[in-house]
Amino acid sequence: MNDFDLRLLESNKIGAKTLDELFRKERSIVSKRVELLKFMPPRGNLGYDHLKAIHFFLFRDVYSWAGKDRADMGIYGFFGKEDSSFCRGELIPKEADKIFTKLKEQNFFKNAKDINELAKNMANFMSDLNALHPFREGNGRTQRFFLRDLAKNIGYKLDLDLITKERMRAACIDAMSGKNTKLETLIKSNLRGFRQNLDLEQSRGLRLK
Numbered sequence: 156m157n158d159f160d161l162r163l164l165e166s167n168k169i170g171a172k173t174l175d176e177l178f179r180k181e182r183s184i185v186s187k188r189v190e191l192l193k194f195m196p197p198r199g200n201l202g203y204d205h206l207k208a209i210h211f212f213l214f215r216d217v218y219s220w221a222g223k224d225r226a227d228m229g230i231y232g233f234f235g236k237e238d239s240s241f242c243r244g245e246l247i248p249k250e251a252d253k254i255f256t257k258l259k260e261q262n263f264f265k266n267a268k269d270i271n272e273l274a275k276n277m278a279n280f281m282s283d284l285n286a287l288h289p290f291r292e293g294n295g296r297t298q299r300f301f302l303r304d305l306a307k308n309i310g311y312k313l314d315l316d317l318i319t320k321e322r323m324r325a326a327c328i329d330a331m332s333g334k335n336t337k338l339e340t341l342i343k344s345n346l347r348g349f350r351q352n353l354d355l356e357q358s359r360g361l362r363l364k
Contacts, residue, residue: 162230163291166219181217185296188213189316192300201263201305203251209304210290210297224251224289234288239331241288254283265309273311274343277302281338282330295323302342312347 164177169184171177197212199205211222220228225244234241242250258264258280267273284298299315306313315323318341326337 159230167217168219169217181214181292184216185213185293188216189296189300196300196304199304201255201258201301201308203255205304206284206289206297206301209300210293213296213300214293218292220291224248225291226289228291230291234291236288239328241286247287247289250287251289254280254287263305263308267309270343270346273309274339274346275335277305277313277342277346278330278335278339280305281342282327282335285327285330295327306346310348313342313345315341315345317345 160174164171164174167177167181169177169180171180192209192212197205197208199208207222207224214221224247225231225234226247228244231244233243261276264273264276264280267276281298281302284301285294288294290297302315303313322337322341326341329336330338
């Protein structure tokens, strides 16, 4: 076990002694927090603090550093996972400021002329967020909920948990190489206006009667 994983294990609040035990218990605990988050989302202004608040909500019962990024934890240098290398820890505050300042300047995508432009904008943002990868653990789950809040803010429903882990992983790996097409397609296929969702739910209800 390397020092990076050892630090992760030592910071858990659930008494896990191995990484396998930690991740198994984490999944169980966080899955319950995910359901709560759907009905009790943390308040925020869709800035970086909002992202951190989501992470804290999901992982506060598991990790002592929930809601803190790698810079807050003093973890510097590159962070790699599978075939990807993410932002250096010491650069996270500066890069996060760039990403979320740009999001605000784009008016949180409220001015997108159609769903194609909206999906492209959201894919670009998610790609940047994934490259930042600010947290030691839990980045994917946190950013998916942030995208959900971002879509809701402009009248859309987006649930990226409906996408299989394999398809999402492949799209994110492509995005790390600057190819956002797969990510854009996945987002577009799952974006629904609230009116569309209501119509779908009503039609399903009629078929069941």
